[in-house]
Amino acid sequence: MAVATILMVDDETEIIKLMEIYFTNENYRLLKASNGLEALELLEKNAVDLIVLDVMMPTMDGIEACMRIREKNHIPIIMLSAKSQDIDKISGLSVGADDYVTKPFSPLELVARIKALLRRVNHFQTTRKKNEDEIRIDGLVINQASHVVTIDEKIVKLTPREFAILLLLAQHAGKVLSMDQIYEQIWQDPIMESKNTVMVHIRKLREKLETNPQNPRYIKTVWGIGYKLEGESEVDHDV
Missing domain, CATH: 1.10.10.10 (Winged helix-like DNA-binding domain superfamily/Winged helix DNA-binding domain)
Incomplete structure (x- = not known):
């Protein structure tokens, strides 16, 4: 099975360092960005299987980044936010996110969400290929x-x-x-x-x-x- 590449976009470096340990244990390749603009630049040069995208970031926040990403591709996106109100979840999902995790979060929960989303995408692509045949x-x-x-x-x-x-x-x-x-x-x-x-x-x-x-x-x-x-x-x- 090919190694999945995860792009994690968060201005909190400690969170990225922590998740890098878990991603390494799962044999995921990690790309890192501290804001939405950096994420867009990385996407221009790299094939990415899934994006973990924080909402609150400088330069370009996660909501705008998500909208910009969705203009060009359908890479699965999990939004991260310290806000827990339903309106914030709706905002994230309405601009194209596939899932939503509230900070503080369990690294194991995030990994589980990533695995589940990648499984759904892989199943969809396999089914789609079969139907196209x-x-x-x-x-x-x-x-x-x-x-x-x-x-x-x-x-x-x-x-x-x-x-x-x-x-x-x-x-x-x-x-x-x-x-x-x-x-x-x-x-x-x-x-x-x-x-x-x-x-x-x-x-x-x-x-x-x-x-x-x-x-x-x-x-x-x-x-x-x-x-x-x-x-x-x-x-x-x-x-």
């Missing part, structure tokens, strides 16, 4: 990374060429592709016997995908033009 159309799921196809959660075994045709149609779901277009994209050859070749592969695909190939649920024929893949598309793009 998948195209979902009305019970049909095509995983572009693993080349696994399922219909209503049942695996459908396809040849590499059948998978390529299905993926091409899915990537253009709802749009009609001519036999020539399909042939050119999949075979990467000059058009020769495109009509018969594509028709044979579409027939085999339907036999594997469709409950009733004569009345297909997915691959529709548009007479005189070509084929299209229908269904309510659930392709997962950036969130």
Whole structure:
């Protein structure tokens, strides 16, 4: 597992020195800043996994720094503040912070909050990557990374060429592709016997995908033009 880099922004050097001990024990890499402006400068030059950001600091306080950070990225942020009123917590969270810890705090509690937040972020990124690899159309799921196809959660075994045709149609779901277009994209050859070749592969695909190939649920024929893949598309793009 890669070492997480924590940027801690606080003008109280004793707090940073104390947390450095705990971060070292957790194998975290620590970057240190004493105000929001320094933090922004460090972010321009370093990859950071999580920010611990104090509210009350000179030059640029944590609230302004948080707003500036959120203009460019979504790095998880934990706010620190000596104030415990609900309005201060709301202010910190409303400008983009993910969590809030009140001073004085237990170093172990802060480490626990950091671990929990990093776990949530890692889980989200893993799930997002998985979703980006998948195209979902009305019970049909095509995983572009693993080349696994399922219909209503049942695996459908396809040849590499059948998978390529299905993926091409899915990537253009709802749009009609001519036999020539399909042939050119999949075979990467000059058009020769495109009509018969594509028709044979579409027939085999339907036999594997469709409950009733004569009345297909997915691959529709548009007479005189070509084929299209229908269904309510659930392709997962950036969130």
